[in-house]
Amino acid sequence: MIYDVIIIGGGVIGCSIARTLSKYNLKIALLEKEADIASGTTKANSGVVHAGYAAERQYIKRNLCIRGNELYTQAAKELNFPFKRIGSFVVALEDEQIKDLEEKKKQGTEDGIPGLEVILDKKKILEMEPNLTDQVVGVLHAPSAGIVSPYELTFALAENAAMNGVQFFRNQEVIKILHRDYVFTIHARGSIYKSNNLINAAGLYADKISKMLGLDYFSILPRKGEYILFDKNALQLSKILFPMPTKVSKGILVCPTVHGNIFVGPNAQNITDIEDISTTEAGLKEVLEGGRTLVPNLPLRASIRNFAGLRAVPDSYDFIIDNTDIYGFINVAGILSPGLTSCFAIAEKVVDYLELLGVELKVKENYNPYRPKPERFKDFTKQELDKKIKADPKWGKIICRCETVSEHEIIEAIHAPVGARTIDGVKFRCRPGMGRCQGGFCTPRVVEILSRELNIPYHQITKRGDDTHVLVGLTKEFLLEENEKEEKEK
Ligand SMILES: Cc1cc2nc3c(=O)[nH]c(=O)nc-3n(C[C@H](O)[C@H](O)[C@H](O)COP(=O)(O)OP(=O)(O)OC[C@H]3O[C@@H](n4cnc5c(N)ncnc54)[C@H](O)[C@@H]3O)c2cc1C
Structure with a gap:
């Protein structure tokens, strides 16, 4: 069978594209190299739905973030994933930083971000967020910012896409792609798939996929971010707390999760190993120090886990969403932050590109945008x-x-x-x-x-596929054998 569209990569971007396309009368498949979807960058990030004031105006990621944020309200209703619009503070600790906050507010408001305000009244700020340092001199409040569970969002997208006919193939690492007579032939771990259109949403590996078709016009480098996660109810925060941003990142934030934990992180370290998600003593110290400038009483004894995620940083430092020179091949690459926020807007853009390619986009009569909320004991x-x-x-x-x-x-x-x-x-x-x-x-x-x-x-049974087995054999197997021998001898 020849699919109309194949998507490579089952992160939040691939799954969002799959779900958006599942509305149309198309034969669609998604190929993921790992044992499960949401196993790459989507698994380990800050889970913040950004308001959209952070990126400079020349970047397409700014517009896609603002649009993506808007789309969350409807998507959360349809897909029932955990999402809370709790608002964020960018925290100024020095008077000179206030003019930066004012500029962000001005540009953000012009670009349609709702409710931005600079608050200079310390008493009011500390009432809104009592755990914030009393060194604060002002904050940029963005009420439209929110928090989401990135992997539960991705599972919801995939479930709804599958309900609407998209086929998901896991453990399918794409290793070779051929393009002849307008058909892509995709080789993945012993299986071959064919498609008229191909979407590359392979995250950290997107440059490698592009090169398989001879398109070598960007490269992706990993940038690690480490985190410390705290036990539930160790400390309550009502806002997402950002420091003033640096040139390379939004800085080390302190943030609640949708499940009632808080975390601190990430730092930003350029590395070379695309698989290196280890945490380091130096990195965790940096994260803790950064977090304490915003929330001095971080409850370190209540930390329950450290983890790290890798940003897929393209040389352009912007999202690469292209109808490429190869007819039917769309790159959706370099989706660094705010990719999670932008996922619905990126999917809209991919639909536009498919339309430009002449793909017939006829809405299915039985399309169902709703995914039931999983029931929870608690x-x-x-x-x-x-x-x-x-x-x-x-x-x-x-x-x-x-x-x-x-x-x-x-x-x-x-x-x-x-x-x-x-x-x-x-x-x-x-x-x-x-x-x-x-x-x-x-x-x-x-x-x-x-x-x-x-x-x-x-x-x-494995922890996360391949050779991550947790059980290697029965510890008392020899006793069973002895027993069997004795039984036979009787
Ligand atoms: C530290 C950190 C903090 C972040 N914080 C935020 C935030 O707060 N808000 C926000 O909006 N964004 C944030 N981001 C960015 C966001 O996490 C990413 O933009 C988003 O997760 C990217 O999703 P993706 O689907 O492109 O990539 P991935 O999740 O990496 O998915 C790509 C998938 O492709 C698969 N794949 C790769 N190669 C192949 C192959 N050959 N064959 C088949 N499959 C393949 C991979 O296994 C993977 O599952 C953060 C990122 C990091 C690292």
């Missing part, structure tokens, strides 16, 4: 839970005590469209292992459930 009242448990006792079996996740939720996550196949797949969909003990109690139980539901042996 959202129910006692009475509701009683009913649920009566209908299915697995609602009453708590697998993850830190995050109060029931067996029912894990089974749902496995059997959802584009469902979980790995321990991390379950963790990122419904949170067992995300809490204080970081999976110490629940991992063996999650392995058991995955094994039972997918009908595969324990030792084949």
Whole structure:
């Protein structure tokens, strides 16, 4: 079969494009090299839906961020992913910085960002955010900024796309692409796919995909950002707190998550290894120091995890969204921050490009933009839970005590469209292992459930695909063998 469109890369960008295109009468497939979607940059970032004042006006990422932010309201209603518009502060600690805030406000307001205001009244600022340093002299308040769970957004996009007919193929690393007679032949780990149009949304690897077709006009370099995550309720923040930005980044922020944790990070380190997501002592110290300039009482003893993410930085420092010289091949590359914010606007742009290519975009009669909200144990009242448990006792079996996740939720996550196949797949969909003990109690139980539901042996269950097995054999296998021998001899 020849697809109308194939998308390479199952990050937030590839999945957003897939979901937007799923509206039309097209045969679409998405190829992802990892065992699950949302395994690249989309998995580890700040999860901020930016207001859009940060990038300079010459960059297309500025307009796409402002438009993308707007589109979140409708998308969150349709797709039911966790999103809260809590607003952000850019914090000035010196009087000279106020004119920068005023300039950002002026330009941002001209460009249509709603509600921007510079607040200089310290009492008011500290009422709005009591944990902020009392060294503050002023803030730029952006009420339209928000927080989102980037991977839950991506799963929602993929589920809705799959409901509307998009086919997802995981463990499919694209290694070679040929283009002949207006058809792309895509080789991926032993399988071959054919398509009339090809969209490259391969994140850190997008330059390599482009080069497979002989297009060598940009390169991508990884820039690492490290984070420290704190336990839930260790400290409550009501705003996203940014320092004054630097030339290379928006700086080290202190921010709540949609699940009630807070985090501090990221720093910005240019590196050469595209796979290096290690955290370092120096990096974490830098992050902590940066965070403390905004929130001096960061509760370090309540930190539960460190992690790092890699920005895909293009040489132009701007998004590359191109109808290339190869007919039907669209690069969506160099999607650094604010890519998460811009994902819906980027998908709109890709639709425009496909239209320019003459692809017939006829809306499906049975298109359904809604993805039901996954039910969560912790959202129910006692009475509701009683009913649920009566209908299915697995609602009453708590697998993850830190995050109060029931067996029912894990089974749902496995059997959802584009469902979980790995321990991390379950963790990122419904949170067992995300809490204080970081999976110490629940991992063996999650392995058991995955094994039972997918009908595969324990030792084949992996943390995140390939050789990330957590079980290598039975520790008391020799005893079983001895037993069997004895039984036979009797
Ligand atoms: C530290 C940090 C903080 C950030 N904070 C924010 C923020 O607060 N707000 C915001 O708006 N943006 C933020 N961003 C940016 C945002 O995370 C990215 O723009 C977004 O996640 C990019 O998504 P993507 O789909 O392009 O890339 P990815 O998520 O990396 O997806 C690309 C996918 O392609 C797959 N792939 C690669 N090669 C192949 C191949 N050969 N075959 C098949 N599949 C392949 C990969 O496995 C991957 O899953 C941040 C980024 C970082 C690193």
